[in-house]
Amino acid sequence: xxxxxxxxxxxxxxxxxxxxxxxxxxxxxxxxxxxxxxxxxxxxxxxxxxxxxxxxxxxxxxxxxxxxxxxxxxxxxxxxxxxxxxxxxxxxxxxxxxxxxxxxxxxxxxxxxxxxxxxxxxxxxxxxxxxxxxxxxxxxxxxxxxxxxxxxxxxxxxxxxxxxxxxxxxxxxxxxxxxxxxxxxxxxxxxxxxxxxxxxxxxxxxxxxxxxxxxxxxxxxxxxxxxxxxxxxxxxxxxxxxxxxxxxxxxxxxxxxxxxxxxxxxxxxxxxxxxxxxxxxxxxxxxxxxxxxxxxxxxxxxxxxxxxxxxxxxxxxxxxxxxxxxxxxxxxxxxxxxxxxxxxxxxxxxxxxxxxxxxxxxxxxxxxxxxxxxxxxxxxxxxxxxxxxxxxxxxxxxxxxxxxxxxxxxxxxxxxxxxxxxxxxxxxxxxxxxxxxxxxxxxxxxxxxxxxxxxxxxxxxxxxxxxxxxxxx
Numbered sequence: 275x276x277x278x279x280x281x282x283x284x285x286x287x288x289x290x291x292x293x294x295x296x297x298x299x300x301x302x303x304x305x306x307x308x309x310x311x312x313x314x315x316x317x318x319x320x321x322x323x324x325x326x327x328x329x330x331x332x333x334x335x336x337x338x339x340x341x342x343x344x345x346x347x348x349x350x351x352x353x354x355x356x357x358x359x360x361x362x363x364x365x366x367x368x369x370x371x372x373x374x375x376x377x378x379x380x381x382x383x384x385x386x387x388x389x390x391x392x393x394x395x396x397x398x399x400x401x402x403x404x405x406x407x408x409x410x411x412x413x414x415x416x417x418x419x420x421x422x423x424x425x426x427x428x429x430x431x432x433x434x435x436x437x438x439x440x441x442x443x444x445x446x447x448x449x450x451x452x453x454x455x456x457x458x459x460x461x462x463x464x465x466x467x468x469x470x471x472x473x474x475x476x477x478x479x480x481x482x483x484x485x486x487x488x489x490x491x492x493x494x495x496x497x498x499x500x501x502x503x504x505x506x507x508x509x510x511x512x513x514x515x516x517x518x519x520x521x522x523x524x525x526x527x528x529x530x531x532x533x534x535x536x537x538x539x540x541x542x543x544x545x546x547x548x549x550x551x552x553x554x555x556x557x558x559x560x561x562x563x564x565x566x567x568x569x570x571x572x573x574x575x576x577x578x579x580x581x582x583x584x585x586x587x588x589x590x591x592x593x594x595x596x597x598x599x600x601x602x603x604x605x606x607x608x609x610x611x612x613x614x615x616x617x618x619x620x621x622x623x624x625x626x627x628x629x630x631x632x633x634x635x636x637x638x639x640x641x642x643x644x645x646x647x648x649x650x651x652x653x654x655x656x657x658x659x660x661x662x663x664x665x666x667x668x669x670x671x672x673x674x675x676x677x678x679x680x681x682x683x684x685x686x687x688x689x690x691x692x693x694x695x696x697x698x699x700x701x702x703x704x705x706x707x708x709x710x711x712x713x714x715x716x717x718x719x720x721x722x723x724x725x726x727x728x729x730x731x732x733x734x735x736x737x738x739x740x741x742x743x744x745x746x747x
Contacts, residue, residue, distance in 0.1 A: 296646065296650055296700065296703045296704070296707075297703060299653060299655055299707055300703050300706050300707045300710065302655055302656050304706075304710045306656040306710075306714045307710045307711075307713035307714040343383070343387065343390045343391070343394065343427055344427065345383060345384075345390075345393065345394070345397070345424075346397055346408065346409075346424070347408075350406060350408055350409075351378070351393075351397065353404070353406075354396065354397045354400040354401065354404065354409075355374075355375065355378065355396060355397075355400070357400040357403045357404065358396045358397075358399055358400040359371050361400070361403050362399055362400065362451065364555055364628045364631075364632065365558075365559075365631065365632065365635060365693055366451065366500055366559075367496055367500075367528065367533070367556060367559050368445060368447070368448065368493075368496055368497060368500050369392075369396070369445065369493070370489055370492075370493055370533050370536065371533060371534075372533070372536075373489060373493075374396075377389060378393060386442075388440055388442035388443065389442050391427075391428045391429075391442070391446075392442050392445045392448065394424040394425065394427055394428055395424075395425070395428060395445070395446070395448035395449050395451075395452065396448065397409070397421070397424040398421035398422070398424040398425035398428075398448075398449075398452045399421065399448060399451050399452050400421075401420040401421030401423075401424065402420055402421060402452075404420065408423075409421055409423055409424070410422070410423060411423050411426070417740045418740075421452060425449070425452055428449055430446070430465065430468055438475075438476075439472040439473075439475050439476050440476075441490060441493050441494050441497060443469075443472045444469060444472060444473050444476070444478070444494060444497035444498065444501070445493075445497050446465065446468070446469050446472075447465075447466065447469050447497065447500050447501050447504055449462075449465055450462040450465055450466060450469075450504050450508075451504075453465070460512070462504070462508055463505075463508045463509065463512060463514065466501055466504055466505040466508060466517060467505075467517045469497075469501045470501050470505065470517045470518055471517075473494075473497070473498050473501060474518075476494065478494050478495065478497075478498045478525060479498065479518070479522060479523035479524075479525055480523065480524060480525060481524050481525060481526055486542050487529065487542060487545065487546065488538075488545070489536055489538050489545070492528065492529055492536070492546070495525060495526060495527075495528055495529075496528050498523075498525055499525075499527070499528060499559075499563050502518075502563070502566060503562065503563060503566045505517050505518075506566045506569050506570050507566070507569075507696075509573070510569060510572065510573070510646075510647055511696075513577070515573065516570060516573070519570060519574075520567060520570060527560050527563060528556060528559060528560060528563075529546045529556070530548060530554050530556050530557055530560060531546040531547065531548040531554065531556060532548060532552070532554055532555050532556055533556075535547060535548055535549065535552075553615075553616075553617035553629070554615075554617070555617075555628055555629065555632065557615040557617065557618065558615070558618045558629075558632035558633075558635070558636060561610075561613075561614060561615060561618070561636060562635070562636060562639065564610060565610055565636070565639060565640060565643065568603065568606045568607060568610060568643070569643050569647065571602075571603060571606070572603065572643070572647045572648060575599035575602065575603060576596075576599055576600070576603070576647065576648065576651055577651070596652075600648060600649070600652070603648045604644075604648065607640065607643065607644060607648070610640070611637075611640055614636060617629050618632050618633040618636055619633065620633050620634075620637050620681065621633070622684045627688075627689050630685070630688065630689055631685060631689050631691050631693070634681050634682065634684070634685040634689075634691070634693075634694055635693050635694065637677075637678075637681050638678050638681055638682055638694045638697035638698070639697060641674040641675070641677055641678035641681075641697060641701070642678065642696065642697035642700055642701075644670070644671075644674045645670070645671040645674040645675055645678070645700060645701065645704050646697075646700040646704075649667040649668075649670050649671050649674075650667075650671065651667075652667035653667050653668045653671060653704075653707065654667075654668065656711075656714065668704075668707070668708060668711070671704045671708075672704060672705065672708045674701075674704075675700075675701035675702075675704040675705050675727070676701075676705075676727055678694075678697050678698065678701045679698060679701050679702075679727050679730050679731060679734075681694070682694040682695075682697065682698045682701075682734050683730050683733075683734060686733075686734045686737075690737065690738075692738050694734075695734070695735060695738060698731050698734050698735060699731070699735070701727075701731065702728050702731035702732075705724070705727055705728050705731075706728060708724070709721075709724045709725065709728070712724070
């Protein structure tokens, strides 16, 4: 991948599991099919500056960090808090709304810098849903700057590590939610490493059977799993090692109870009780965590730095370790999709907007993992017809891509959301690889038919590109 550059001033490492490998395969096929090959694969001249530039307010972030915190006025603050809990919290369960709003009402954010920075992170994330110019830094009217006025005040100060970390330190992963839709996405991978070390310092990676399951502990558990989920996605996207693996923690999964039913005044056995007639929204998040645990096996089985020990596999005669790894992952994914809770099984006619969007997130993530991680490595490049005997990996990826796009399109029509966009991007790349490979092999192709789903991707992505720089291109 060293030949593939997107114009960075300094080189960065992107491993074989990264999206860059998928893009490189696409470019290889296109160049083979068209006969046009550039001296270097540098695409600085065709980038759209508005989506690739590092803006002044992003460069000044370290200059502002550490100053006295400034918050939105009360009206805007409460609007942003409400937007956060409506548009973000259902898909990344992290904060207990009642506790959070009580602390804000008591003015804790003015006196406790840890909680104050969590409030600013909430404001930054929620600003992406706002058109209020008060969320922009002074001197700019770019939609890409929404929220930077609040985010730029947040600082990870190493001197604070002298004190014992608190739950507020773990909730720093809210910053990652914001960073991953900005032009400095890569910073999130580093922040996740800091967040995990703080969680381990608190002992949140271990079961605590002798500790009561309180609201504070549940908040820590949810923050821990949010860090795990984000780190898994970021590491796979960049092709880099995760900060921790399942061998290093045994913490419990989040309790399957929606936060509106948490009862701080009840005894321990009745503190988290989901009404039997109310399908849990938290079940989605628990199942997503299980998918991320499968995703965590990909680097170990498909992209190992050290070659796999054949003795580690059950060993079917005549089957390579790569084949066995793909079989094990495919089996795990099949079992996972077969056990999705009823309330979030895919149903394009589902009326509940939150459950509908959660379902779309689960299924598009499933297809993303299948096409962009498990089988991507085995898509044959130019001049190679097959890499893994018995596995038509490109066909599997194309089918997964089309399924992913159909779900994202349905979601975009009824409940538009950016959470499916990374999967849609990968799906589009796979379909373009298939298109250019067909061109190279002189396969009978209808350009209009083959590109129909690709244009669907453009249609899904376009409404979000003014605010989400992760869609830069």
